[in-house]
Amino acid sequence: MGDWFHIINLAGVAVCAISGTLMAYQKRMDGFGVVVLASVTAIGGGTLRDMVLDLPVFWVQNTDYLYITLLAAFVTIMWLRLSPRFPYHYLLIADAFGLALFNVVGLEKALIVDAPMSVAIAMGTITGVFGGLLRDVICREVPLVLNGELYAITCIVGGLGYAIAYYAGLSSQICMVIALVITILMRLGAMRWHWQLPVFHSDPPKS
Amino acid sequence: MGDWFHIINLAGVAVCAISGTLMAYQKRMDGFGVVVLASVTAIGGGTLRDMVLDLPVFWVQNTDYLYITLLAAFVTIMWLRLSPRFPYHYLLIADAFGLALFNVVGLEKALIVDAPMSVAIAMGTITGVFGGLLRDVICREVPLVLNGELYAITCIVGGLGYAIAYYAGLSSQICMVIALVITILMRLGAMRWHWQLPVFHSDPPKS
């Protein structure tokens, strides 16, 4: 696993730590809540991925990830003190970038241990989605992953793009860029134009 | 692990994917929420079981489980479009069958790796209960497991039935059928007659 991979993973952790800190701000938490929420969002998805793949957990192997989490939270707090009008919109954008970066990390890590492509796509999705899901569940928000715009599906489509590029024989770096660009553009597009996929054409009966 | 085991596990996954899809319908989610909720409900419990037992996670080893989850969700969506009066009752029944099937799978898998019987019973209960618990927590519902009818305890009693049959020297298949029947009958009975076990005879003081 080369430098590319490490940089994308660090960037994903930093961006998700920022999104956790912004959620803590939204929820008027204090400094201690920030540490918990930033950590859960930043390392929750990768922790689950590594446990499912039975790999050493990434932040146990390399403590850089713990320090970057704390650093990103600290910088975000300083920023919010200087410029308190950091609105909800930035939380969504940070979340979208974290989703795409982590999707690529999960895909790559699964393929390195020779998992089948369908498992690799699931791992990308888990890595991308799970930290934010924990963040929302702990804060008792409706999880973004369920709120009616395409979200987890952007990881799956990004993963399919990766798979096509991979089977076409492109290098790992190109595959990663393709998956990254597909995921981030789809997610930003979904936020901008509220893409949805209604599948139920009727309301459920009252229970 | 023979065909029996595999069939019961596939059936449990399919039934729990249906229960996740029905919950998504109840909550008026779109197609993307369905994929997430069906997957979490169908493979969440088994994933935790395999991680705790330090076994390879079942759907990483055999990708059939991912495909059956998507297939079950798809069929349920089609059914709901034809027949929208799929009421809440069916969610509870699907959940009860998933509980019993997964209980048996958890028991069996723990005993195969020579875990003590008390651990095996706990694994059956975790496999049966955890996916539905995640489903309810993510949807911000009061978890079925806590809602005042016997639920997790049906897995424990089914597990005790398995243990008695096992120590009596009966074959693995017979033990599985006994645990399955006990769990499903107890759970359906609890739903029908609202079996409860009040242990606190007084209300807590106001805090």
Next chain:
Amino acid sequence: MGDWFHIINLAGVAVCAISGTLMAYQKRMDGFGVVVLASVTAIGGGTLRDMVLDLPVFWVQNTDYLYITLLAAFVTIMWLRLSPRFPYHYLLIADAFGLALFNVVGLEKALIVDAPMSVAIAMGTITGVFGGLLRDVICREVPLVLNGELYAITCIVGGLGYAIAYYAGLSSQICMVIALVITILMRLGAMRWHWQLPVFHSDPPKS
């Protein structure tokens, strides 16, 4: 790992099972909810720790922990039937002791497998915090860990105390006592005097 370690771990499990049972009482659950909630609170944190460290899960290796959980829940139920005025205050105190005991167990277990000190401190915090977090999320309460008094941070400071004593060459037992005392005193002090750390000096804009 000697007797000390085992006793502290058993005490932590028992105290957290009590705190889960008290929460079930607060929420007017029945006997089945008590079993689930006591177990989740008592063994949830340690289960996550062992999975992250890729160690055998403690209660799979030693079933004493399952029995002490059930015993502690049973004794608490009996106590509440005799003396129903067990107020909310006791839940907080049980939770504080569980936090400190589990912090020490997590630190110790991580250091035994030669994890770096920063990982050990994170493991202490996870062990201390995660069971109670699950308890609160399942019960749809605002998690104590986020409610605005120092909580997770007491584990981190206790862990730093352990680290200083450890690098000063003190024996493992002395390090454990130091971390235990720091964590419990800080947490009780935070409850008594409502210590907080406001880091956001402005309110977030309306979204």
